[in-house]
Amino acid sequence: MTNLTLGRTDRYRPRKKRHFKVHPLIWIAMWGYAAISAVPLLIMFLNSFRSSAELIANPWPFTTSPTIENYVNAWTQASFATYVGNSVIVTVGAVVLSTAVSLPAAYALSRWQFVGNRLLQALFISGLMVPMMLAILPIFYLMDSLNLIDSPLSLILIYGANGVPFSIFVLSAFFRQLPVELEEAASIDGSGYFRTFLQVMLPLVWPAVATVAVFRFVPIWNEFLMPLVLLRSRENYTISVGLTTFFSEYETDRASLFAGLVIATIPLLILFILATKQIVQGLTAGLGK
Amino acid sequence: MRLASKGGSARRVPLRVVVLFILPAFALFAVFLLFPLLQAVSYSFFDWKGTRQQGFIGIDNYIRLFTDLPFSEQIPRALGHNLLFFAGTVVLQNSIGLFLAVQLQRFKRMRRLFQTLYTTPYLVSPLVVGYLWSLLLSPQFGLVNEALRVVGLDALALPWLGDPTLALPVLILISVWQWMGFPVLLYGAALGGLPVELNDAAAIDGANGWKRFRYVTGPMLTPVIGTVSILTFISSMEVFTLAYAVGGSTGSPAGATDVLSLLFYRVSFQSGLIDALGLSSALATLMLIFIFGGAVLATRLLARQERKLS
Numbered sequence: 001m002t003n004l005t006l007g008r009t010d011r012y013r014p015r016k017k018r019h020f021k022v023h024p025l026i027w028i029a030m031w032g033y034a035a036i037s038a039v040p041l042l043i044m045f046l047n048s049f050r051s052s053a054e055l056i057a058n059p060w061p062f063t064t065s066p067t068i069e070n071y072v073n074a075w076t077q078a079s080f081a082t083y084v085g086n087s088v089i090v091t092v093g094a095v096v097l098s099t100a101v102s103l104p105a106a107y108a109l110s111r112w113q114f115v116g117n118r119l120l121q122a123l124f125i126s127g128l129m130v131p132m133m134l135a136i137l138p139i140f141y142l143m144d145s146l147n148l149i150d151s152p153l154s155l156i157l158i159y160g161a162n163g164v165p166f167s168i169f170v171l172s173a174f175f176r177q178l179p180v181e182l183e184e185a186a187s188i189d190g191s192g193y194f195r196t197f198l199q200v201m202l203p204l205v206w207p208a209v210a211t212v213a214v215f216r217f218v219p220i221w222n223e224f225l226m227p228l229v230l231l232r233s234r235e236n237y238t239i240s241v242g243l244t245t246f247f248s249e250y251e252t253d254r255a256s257l258f259a260g261l262v263i264a265t266i267p268l269l270i271l272f273i274l275a276t277k278q279i280v281q282g283l284t285a286g287l288g289k
Numbered sequence: 290m291r292l293a294s295k296g297g298s299a300r301r302v303p304l305r306v307v308v309l310f311i312l313p314a315f316a317l318f319a320v321f322l323l324f325p326l327l328q329a330v331s332y333s334f335f336d337w338k339g340t341r342q343q344g345f346i347g348i349d350n351y352i353r354l355f356t357d358l359p360f361s362e363q364i365p366r367a368l369g370h371n372l373l374f375f376a377g378t379v380v381l382q383n384s385i386g387l388f389l390a391v392q393l394q395r396f397k398r399m400r401r402l403f404q405t406l407y408t409t410p411y412l413v414s415p416l417v418v419g420y421l422w423s424l425l426l427s428p429q430f431g432l433v434n435e436a437l438r439v440v441g442l443d444a445l446a447l448p449w450l451g452d453p454t455l456a457l458p459v460l461i462l463i464s465v466w467q468w469m470g471f472p473v474l475l476y477g478a479a480l481g482g483l484p485v486e487l488n489d490a491a492a493i494d495g496a497n498g499w500k501r502f503r504y505v506t507g508p509m510l511t512p513v514i515g516t517v518s519i520l521t522f523i524s525s526m527e528v529f530t531l532a533y534a535v536g537g538s539t540g541s542p543a544g545a546t547d548v549l550s551l552l553f554y555r556v557s558f559q560s561g562l563i564d565a566l567g568l569s570s571a572l573a574t575l576m577l578i579f580i581f582g583g584a585v586l587a588t589r590l591l592a593r594q595e596r597k598l599s
Contacts, residue, residue, distance in 0.1 A: 043432060193306050
């Protein structure tokens with residue numbers, strides 16, 4: 001290619017302008033899909049402020065007299081306060097547990113050479129591809145023998161274990177990028193393995209820890225089978241099992257159903273607003289291989 | 290996939306230090322995931338009376354899954370539903386998702402807004418998604434049919450989730466709706482990382498938009514399309530929560546939305562059989578081989594394809 005041709009194309013197709021030349025049909029398609037994505041959730045939100053009588057009389061989600069009665073119902077009578085509290089305990093506990101054990105393991109696997117390193121890596125990585133639900137019966141008997149049936153601790157342990165492969169995978173990718181000189185310098189200064197890990201390496205991977213935590217939070221918050229099988233009493237229910245109970249008990253009170261759905265969604269929405277940066281970073285980091 | 294650095298620190302670390310660093314993660318993983326999984330596999334070769342293990346019976350449990358009713362009927366049906374689920378999701382995600390991601394490259398200021406809007410359904414629990422769509426699609430008071438009637442499409446106001454022929458396609462569409470943000474974000478990130486020069490060079494050579502996509506951008510996206518498809522395979526094979534919310538544990542109407550994980554749940558907890566433990570473990574083992582084997586095989590194929598391209 002000669003400079004001449006390049007010069008010509010530059011004149012006829014200025015780079016900057018291309019971003020704004022969008023065909024009207026494309027514009028419609030983009031907004032159309034945006035509406036498909038967002039409108040059902042908007043309807044859920046709007047309907048949660050209407051009374052049951054209004055919902056039956058008029059299916060359109062608009063009201064002149066919004067009410068928060070549905071939320072009061074769901075939060076107090078239908079024990080959503082308890083469910084949300086349990087879900088927070090289980091989710092935070094499991095994320096903290098799996099991140100805490102995965103950090104030293106990811107560090108050792110990605111930076112030290114030792115016999116069996118490859119095998120352990122293969123084992124942890126294969127853990128990414130197995131559905132934990134298939135182990136439900138042995139897990140049930142294990143929890144039974146540990147007297148942990150109907151206890152939030154059982155869920156923390158299971159979700160914690162299930163988070164180990166993913167956490168090690170992501171954290172290793174970050175540890176690997178750190179320069180070797182850091183450890184060498186620390187070792188010359190007389191720092192032992194533990195101090196080097198805790199005081200030199202750990203502070204450098206905090207952004208990765210945030211990414212891992214955010215990405216584990218969503219599936220654990222939403223998980224449904226384990227609490228369905230392992231929890232017995234209502235005061236221990238997490239939000240997902242609580243929601244199914246609520247749906248069978250409040251079947252006729254549609255307005256409260258919508259409020260329940262919104263309550264189950266809000267914590268994830270808050271997380272998303274707080275951590276959009278981590279989510280985007282995490283997705284792009286995964287692509288870097 | 291390898292975690293260790295290539296050159297990196299070849300430091301000889303004492304074994305006891307290595308063990309101290311790795312043992313907590315390994316113990317947690319082994320006790321609460323790996324060991325129970327292996328146990329499920331071993332359970333499948335024994336006869337069971339409730340929770341008491343009887344004699345070793347070889348592959349009898351497996352044979353029963355394929356010869357005894359209702360399993361011999363329900364397993365192929367559920368597997369077929371899972372495969373349709375995968376096919377539908379993969380086609381729609383890779384066409385609509387790729388289209389949206391490619392078009393988003395043209396937007397600058399609006400890109401973040403569109404990405405956020407497309408991603409919001411992913412944040413909502415599959416349980417909430419299932420219940421919400423059941424309410425919206427309800428024939429009596431659902432908004433979808435009301436909207437269809439208002440615009441004069443009364444004939445299309447169908448009982449979407451009540452009709453056995455419609456229920457599975459609708460379930461697939463709901464799932465695609467929920468997950469669309471994921472391919473859009475991933476493809477967007479991959480497209481953003483491609484060198485602009487290649488596309489420009491092709492444009493100078495006179496390639497139009499479609500040709501540029503077909504011969505330049507498309508092939509360079511093969512790895513990420515493969516990754517998305519493999520993840521879709523795994524999630525389609527283990528779909529449980531959404532199906533449970535829409536059709537309950539029996540996959541109503543009339544088993545039209547029954548999938549393998551629902552069947553596994555029923556065999557494990559609702560069959561009432563005295564040897565349910567052996568049968569459900571056999572089913573779990575088959576699903577494990579199928580999902581894990583399929584994912585590993587696809588990863589291998591993808592790696593080979595990538596080597597060919599580079």
